[in-house]
Amino acid sequence: MPTVRNVVKKNFFRDSVQLLHLSEEAKKLPGVIDAAVVMGTELNKELLEKQGLLTREGREAGENDMIIAVKAEDSADIEGIISKIEEMLTAPTAAETYYYSIESAIEHLPGANLALVSVPGQYAKEVVKPFLERGIHVHLFSDHVPLEDEIELKKFAAERGLLVMGPEAGTSIINGVAVAFANVVNRGPIGIVAAAGTGLQEVSVLISRAGSGITHGIGVGGRDVKSAVGGIMTLLSMRAFEADPDTQVITIVSKPPSPDVQDKIINFIANEGKKKYVTCFIGGKDYEIPPTAKGRLIQTRTLHAAALEAVRMVSEDLYKEAVKKVFLPPEEVVKIAEAEASKLSEGQKYLRGLFTGGTLTYESLVIFQELLGDVWSNTPLNKDYQLPDPWKSRENSVVDLGEEEFTAGRAHPMIDPTIRVQRIVEEAKDPEVAVLMLDMVIGYGSHPDPAGAHIDAIRKAKEIAKEGGRHLVVLAHVLGTDEDPQNAAEQERKLREAGVIVLPTNALMALTAAIIVTGRTDEALVKSFYEKFLVGRR
Amino acid sequence: MNNVGKILELFKSEVKIVNVGLEYFYKELRKQGVQAVHVVWQPRPKLEKDLEEILDKIL
Structure with a gap:
């Protein structure tokens, strides 16, 4: 019989990335159905709740306390599993060049x-x-x-x-x-x-x-x-x-x-x-x-x-x-947008941007303000368009998942894709959604394979739309080079194989998304955008 | 304010980094082959208010 147990360690601190890796290791232990080791912030407790991993003990933890949450196949094993995780927690890390002052x-x-x-x-x-x-x-x-x-x-x-x-x-x-x-x-x-x-x-x-x-x-x-x-x-x-x-x-x-x-x-x-x-x-x-x-x-x-x-x-x-x-000429952008717009069904009219990069979010908002007017966001340009609940999009929405409400006591979404992966699937269920936009930031610091980590969710999102008789456009911009450890070309290949349209810059992703949802695929409009936004003034 | 000599020196030198905080960044630096050391940092434990006051008086 599956059992959930929480153990709270008072005033016990590990950083969010260490805990992310520890959680991944804990999930691999024999007899474990699901597990998470997190600091007891409100956000983390909410997410544990959603995962079915929170008990009364965990709910009472404070933000300086650590929660070890385990769901095991058999209640008899759970003590052993928890002691194993506690051992991993206190095991000395590679002691090579670590100092305490x-x-x-x-x-x-x-x-x-x-x-x-x-x-x-x-x-x-x-x-x-x-x-x-x-x-x-x-x-x-x-x-x-x-x-x-x-x-x-x-x-x-x-x-x-x-x-x-x-x-x-x-x-x-x-x-x-x-x-x-x-x-x-x-x-x-x-x-x-x-x-x-x-x-x-x-x-x-x-x-x-x-x-x-x-x-x-x-x-x-x-x-x-x-x-x-x-x-x-x-x-x-x-x-x-x-x-x-x-x-x-x-x-x-x-x-x-x-x-x-x-x-x-x-x-x-x-x-x-x-x-x-x-x-x-x-x-x-x-x-x-x-x-x-x-x-x-x-x-x-x-x-x-x-x-x-x-x-x-x-x-x-x-x-x-x-x-x-390297950068697409206007006629190419029009071609891509026309091809995608023609596959949309009646009623699909909104875009949803799920970003990990703050400046990329902001740049998209600036471009949308020009092409679409105000859009909803957790970081809007116009305060009247503040999403009442950042976890739920409405109409055209752009969300910066690197903001506080998504990261308190958690690793940044460039490292931990969990929240975005769930959100991609959620957005696909909305029949009014036409376009999803994703930034894939690679390089040192980022997840070892962001494209790979999102692929299942992207395929599932497209599948959900298809079952509803719709075509979901997924646009992505891979921010990185072929010399990065994740290799930009390889990341782009994985995304394209999953039916994602990859744009060479964040600005072009925003432009493409905007002209798909408005259906304004005329070349004159796109050319004037290029003049205004993609060329400098002397 | 106008002295940029130390920045130019950094620009010319091999970058050697002391990392304090997220251990993950230290590992990312080492992956690049950067000379780096890591300082294990934890917030000071919160003391009971009474104890803190006593310590303040003694120290």
Whole structure:
């Protein structure tokens, strides 16, 4: 007789990725039907409930407590299974180079020049400070870092000529090393400063796919370009790239900065900058290019355009070739959209975007605002379109699954596809849904095989639609390169085999989705979109 | 603020990383062959309020 048992370990902490792996191992134990080892956050308890894995004991756990939840075939085995999991939990990890204090770690890595910090935000300052005091740059991945701590750390670092990349910096690429979530991209003459994590990933990947490459990619964290922080790290990074002999073109990527910070950036380019610049303030307003920057500053609206224009500044030939071969021309997009739109049934009229990348979500929302008007989201551009329940889409909806409500005490959806996989199937049951959009972010940090992990759900979703007499369009964009451990070409092949249409950029995925659901597949409209969103302004 | 010497030095050097927090990132760095060490970090256990006050007085 199957039995469910929860054991709560009070004040017992392991990070979300360790627990994800432990849960996977626990499921493989003999006699186990299902198992999960999680921190007792409300979200995790809700998910355990849905899985039929929550008992009264588990329900009472707090967010600092760990829940071991097991469903076993036979109640007689359950004690043994739980002790096995407890053993796995306390087993020493590979003891090679693990330290219990920052001081001893630094001592054992002579020449350490970068710290990657991902502790809970309220502890970030006390962890980061000792590195800065020793002249070590920091990539701060943590979220929920108090704003005053960020300002203090950045001022302290800037006085010493050190980088604090973050907080909430998902990505940086220094000297070809992928830090946190980042891709294996070509080295080349373009430097990137980004206050947008997946924005940095998309731009560096597209530059690489277009045949050029980057010197370094510096993630500064979204709040750096807001008034309170004042662009401290953005400007410091720009100065560094100005002084770096290998960097010829500097690309700046962010959601709209605060006006005063945007002015500082543009003034720096105009008055102190000597190099070529591309700005990509996604969703921002056009600005006037100062006379002293004319000819060496291009403004763009999408990550797609930012990458292309940066490449164009390096080589007009590379640009022309990339436009044709890597990025789809308008007539190709129209062809794809027409073919898919013709398979839709009456009543299928909405798109559903299920994203893991925050900047990719945002870029899609900006494009949809132009082509469809406001769409529902858990991170909407217009507050009136806030999804009342982020777990349930309505009409046209775009959901960022990397947001707090989906990640409290859990690994990010780029690592753990569980929530998206369930959501794909849910969306397919809605007869009004025409198009699903999925970003597949690969590279270091991401799941070892995201396409593979989603395939069953995609096939099931298409099957559900088919049983209802409908055709479900599934669009995907694989953000990555063939040099990434997951291999972009291989990921794209798997998706295509499951009937997914793969687009080369996030912006093109959004455009294609929008013209399929509106049925406006005229070439003039698509061409005007290209002019506005996929080409820069000088 | 204008001194970027240390950043240029980072740009030119082999990147050596001290990872604090998610062990997973350390493993991802090692997969790339990056020289890295990992600091096992845990939040300080929450003490009973009384005990904390006593310790504050002593230390």
